[in-house]
Amino acid sequence: MIDLRAMREDPDAVRASQRARNEDPGLVDRALVADERRRSALTAFEQLRSEQKEVSRSVGKAAADERPAVLARAKELAERVKAAERDAAAAAEEAEAVVRQLSNVVIDGVPPGGEEDFVVLRTEGERRELERVRDHLELGEGLAAIDVKRGAKVSGARFYFLTGVGARLELALLNAAMDQALAAGFTPMITPTLVTPGVMAGTGFLGAHADEVYHLPTDDLYLTGTSEVALAGYHADEILDLSDGPLRYAGWSTCYRREAGSYGKDTRGIIRVHQFNKVEMFSYTTQDDAQDEHERLLAWEEEMLAKVELPYRVIDVAAGDLGAPAARKFDCEAWLPSQQRYMEVTSTSNCTTFQARRLGVRHRGSAGNEPVATLNGTLATTRWLVAILENHQLPDGSVRVPEGLRPYLGGLEVLSPVDGR
Known part of the structure; x- marks a missing residue:
């Protein structure tokens, strides 16, 4: 698998490598999109999970009349966290599948062609x-x-x-x-x-x-x-x-x-x-x-x-x-x-x-x-x-x-x- 950070920082180098290999340079763009979706989905999951933990901790501190609403909020967040976790896992799987199609980036000086x-x-x-x-x-x-x-x-x-x-x-x-x-x-x-x-x-x-x-x-x-x-x-x-x-x-x-x-x-x-x-x-x-x-x-x-x-x-x-x-x-x-x-x-x-x-x-x-x-x-x-x-x-x-x-x-x-x- 290629270095994702290097691909994000210099996608043109990976595109050039793909062209030198006579492989599809458009795959780089698909990989970047999939990688961005993976990172966004992971961020959304982590934010929701952090919010869920904070709400869960507040249940014991809530007043008696406030507790039902806090519990409902915690339950709602738990469902959203599960959905976000599934989405993050699917995005990660999709991104890996795309990135794994990319061949290694050739070293400078390798002759292009077949x-x-x-x-x-x-x-x-x-x-x-x-x-x-x-x-x-x-x-x-x-x-x-x-x-x-x-x-x-x-x-x-x-x-x-x-x-x-x-x-x-x-x-x-x-x-x-x-x-x-x-x-x-x-x-x-x-x-x-x-x-x-x-x-x-x-x-x-x-x-x-x-x-x-x-x-x-x-x-x-x-x-x-x-x-x-x-x-x-x-x-x-x-x-x-x-x-x-x-x-x-x-x-x-x-x-x-x-x-x-x-x-x-x-x-x-x-x-x-x-x-x-x-x-x-x-x-x-x-x-x-x-x-x-x-x-x-x-x-x-x-x-x-x-x-x-x-x-x-x-x-x-x-x-x-x-x-x-x-x-x-x-x-x-x-x-x-x-x-x-x-x-x-x-x-x-x-x-x-x-x-x-x-x-x-x-x-x-x-x-x-x-x-x-x-x-x-x-x-x-x-x-x-x-x-x-x-x-x-x-x-x-x-x-x-x-x-x-x-x-x-x-x-x-x-x-x-x-x-x-």
Whole structure:
């Protein structure tokens, strides 16, 4: 949820953010009207309640002949207070419903526009020149590392098995990510993958992209598409002590996404799948420190990409391609030789106070308790296997193991094809 006081003081900034996102700026005016009605209704209720208390206190002091009139007045006020309380509650509910439709206010400097309007900040690493390029699925099947046919047989389209060295490679990658996070001061977490509607809505994932989320109606629980959701809810309704710096967690979880609307796009192999594993960084920090923490998360992502020796670029994502909670997002995109394009492998988002306001997460600041800022960033995920296999492939279909992963594979330097594959 955005800062209502800031919206009242500078509604044009929120309107500009809405336009940059290609969203309706008129929603700001509807939110202001609803907020004004909420405040007016609350004031009316409080005034009536104060008058009711004063009249009630006067009953015992009233003369005998005056008491019936005072009691009648008290009764009348009690009914009016109940009506005013209902009106205030309805106005508050209406205002919250409108305000929750507003996406986070983008940070100055975020490129306006849609998916194709990102800005490339830098490009790192060298792309290899390959005479013959095998895609990750051909390589994975040759290594007996990926089995999509049996994945589809068991679970349907866009499911898969990682087998043999495929399973080992993913575990190596995720363990390397967790070790790096631990060295950087993150607390390792194995998170729940089912959360309540309150937590899912609190993180901002039940808005425009709710169709991406799996819902279990019998239990009224949601499957998470990232451990960010559970980690954001971890400190819900708490007051944190950030005097020693940010609280940082590294969540390891299986993630689930419906991939709605992506029919026919990257459906070969394991680029867009319904289930995958991920190590996600999550930070709680102060509002003043949020932008610096965002840069730190991006640096840790790039450190991990260097360990697996992938050529990549960093982009500043355009406002219209941000999720509702994000005020700014940087993506790292690895080079994909088989498609001659860059493919997203990490995202890091600064959600400012948007999630914390919804979830009631505050810290003790110099001016009292105030909302924290929350940030998240991918440190490794199953999709990285696509880029690792393709960028480190050798002419005979084998794959060189990046040096940063070798200690997690018992020193293995090359993944070799399996006979008959």
